[in-house]
Amino acid sequence: MKYRLYISFLFLAFLFYACAKQSTPMGGPRDQDPPVVLEMFPSNQSLNQRPEEILIVFDEYIKLDNPNKNIIITPKVDKDELVITALKNTVKIELNQDLEDSTTYVFNFQKSIEDLSEGNPTENLKLVFSTGETIDSLKFSGKVNNYFPKRGFLYENVIIGLYESNDTTDVFTAPPYYLSQADSLGNFSIENIKAGKYRAYAWHDDNNSLKAEYKSEAYDFILDTIDIQDEVSGAIFNLSNADQTQIKLTRSSTSGGNYDLVLNKDPLEIELANERIGKDIFYIVTDKKITLYSTQPIQDSVKIDLQLQDSLSFKVDTTIYAKFEESKRRAEKLTYTVNSGKNFYQDLLIELTFNKPIADISYDSLYIAYDTAFQITITPEMISFQDSMKRDQLNIQLIIPDSLTTDIVTIKAADSTFRDIEGQFNEAVLAANYRKLKRETLADELSGQIVGATAPYIVQLIDSKSQIIKELYITEGNEFKFELLEPITYKIRVIEDLNKNRHWDPSNYLEERYAERVFYYVHPDTNSQDIVIKSGWITEDLTIEATPKTGLN
Known part of the structure; x- marks a missing residue:
């Protein structure tokens, strides 16, 4: 009897637990409604406000999505001092700083606040209040374009900023006074602006620093100061990358039997003035470096007038004294790359790029092969160097007639076909294919x-x-x-x-x-x-x- 009572007790307890246990209801429509604001402090569009903290209460539990990036506050405040938290259905922003007198502040929350269950973001949520007697209502709007858009570029990551005309900072040194983000099409609008004169910038803010990194981020600027007394629309920014660093020669020194010129950035134009350049002294350009090669050691220093210009038209104009000493250092191996895999119709341009200037070519082992048993001999008339002072890029120009029935032609070169200025031969055999298109x-x-x-x-x-x-x-x-x-x-x-x-x-x-x-x-x-x-x-x-x-x- 006791055993039966014990079993009955366990069964009833199980039923009670099953009935009491809470679970997510199955079925039914998914919640797609964003959180709704029930209360704001200070209230929207209110005057004479100097809050120490901002509170926003919603009709459901919420969470924050990267608030330091996604909440845009104008005019600028010290974001490092802000403490932004979400607890149940309330967002709290502790300002921890004094606000400016007679100034309209705008907190644009964009999609930074989501409901806890489904992640539905709030839409068009803004809090506007003034520390003075009026709400500033001027507007600056326009569009952003990108001259060279890269894969993954998003206009939503573009910041448009206004700096007060008397501000000594700019887009490269500090965040702007007013700012906004572009939409997916590049359109933007900055609202609730105080009347005044401003300088305007736009930039792709990859690192979320609220200022432009001129070496890595695309940006643009409007040269003229903008006097905003009424609504200003139709502003255009065209983003592009431009490293504002002025080109400099940071070091020049002997390297084995060669002479290196080390730069802080890549030059766009190079001019080396000496009668020996292109005769027995040649050069190549690699990453931020120009290397001079001589066909033989030279006892005395060689005076060379050097002129460099970067993409921004900044220039270097100086004189160097290059030394080409006899060296026991083992010379670097000769290597090359080739533009294989190209399609062509009749005009075939083959490009060979070497790591050093080329001194000699053995034409007996350089040819075009097709149909396994036939070949076209490459002659000196078919060959040219992209730059005779560098001799590191070799162009082979061919005309392949329609009478050639094969689809694939192959350039071939045996080892030791090319000899560089240091006496090194190519060790790798060349075999690169090109596909001929039919008319x-x-x-x-x-x-x-x-x-x-x-x-x-x-x-x-x-x-x-x-x-x-x-x-x-x-x-x-x-x-x-x-x-x-x-x-x-x-x-x-x-x-x-x-x-x-x-x-x-x-x-x-x-x-x-x-x-x-x-x-x-x-x-x-x-x-x-x-x-x-x-x-x-x-x-x-x-x-x-x-x-x-x-x-x-």
Whole structure:
């Protein structure tokens, strides 16, 4: 009997536990509603407020998503002093600092506050209050473009900032007074601005520092001071990278039998003035370094006038005295890279890049092979160096006729085909393939016109890997045409080359100079930059509209 009572007791206890145990209800619609604000302190749009802390109460439990990044506060406050916490259904912000007199503060929470269960973010949540008698209501708005967007770039990570005109800081040294983030299309708006004069900047804030890293982050600026007395709209920023460091020669010294010039950044233009350069003294350029080679040791120092210029037009103009001493150090091995795997129609350009200047070529072991049993001998007339003073990039230009029926041609070179300036031969055998396209597989034409800009233009046809397939330089007019193209997806990029130096020039903040404009073809209906062409197609009458200039438009 006692045993039966014990079993009954356990069974009843189990039923009681099962009934009392709480669990998530199964089924039913998922909660998609964001948290709703029940109360704010101070209240929104309130005047004469100097709170020590801010409280926001919601209708459900909430959590914070990276509040230091996602909560935008204007004008600027010391974020290091803020303490932001979420407890149950309340967000608390401890300011721990004094606020400015007669100033409107805006706390834009964006999507930093989410409900605890489903992560639904609040939408358009702002708290606006003033320490004075009025709410500032002026607005600064516009759009951000990116000249060279990289994979993974998001406009949402772009900061637009206003600095008071009398502020001694700038975008590289301190956070702005007012700021906002762009939306996914690059549009932005800064609201509740106090009337005054400001300097405006935009930058891609990769590291969330609220200031631009000029060596690594794309940025732009408006040169003119902006006097905001009424709403200002139509501002344009065009982001690009520009290292503002002035180029310098940091060290020059003998290295074995060679002579090294070490720089703080890569030069865009190099000029070495001495009658021996290109005859028995040559040079190569590697990462932030120029290495001079001599065909033989030279007893006396060689005077060389050195002129360098970087992409921002900063210059080095000096004289060096290079020494080429006899060295017992073992010479570096000769190595190369080749542009293998390229497709071509008739004109085949083979590029060989060496780690040292080339002194001699054995043509007996350098040829083009096809159909296993046939070959084309490469002669000196087919070969040129990209720069005769460097002799490290070898170009082989061939015309392969349509009568050649094979699809694959191969450049071959035995070991010891190339000898460098230090007497080293290539040890690796060269065998690189190229695919010949058939005429009937090619698109006939891709053409159009450029509007809203001024020639000359650099027009670049780019593939899906951002590689330049073809390039045109247009000195007059606004029309472009590419012919006989492989049928793939392209983009067209245009550079407005106003200084006619045949390359893109970045902005120079110190010299108050904007970057040269860069813009792309955009389909008028789909807003896509992709241009899909097929065999036999003629794609014409494309219109490429120039990006608006930086400034107020």
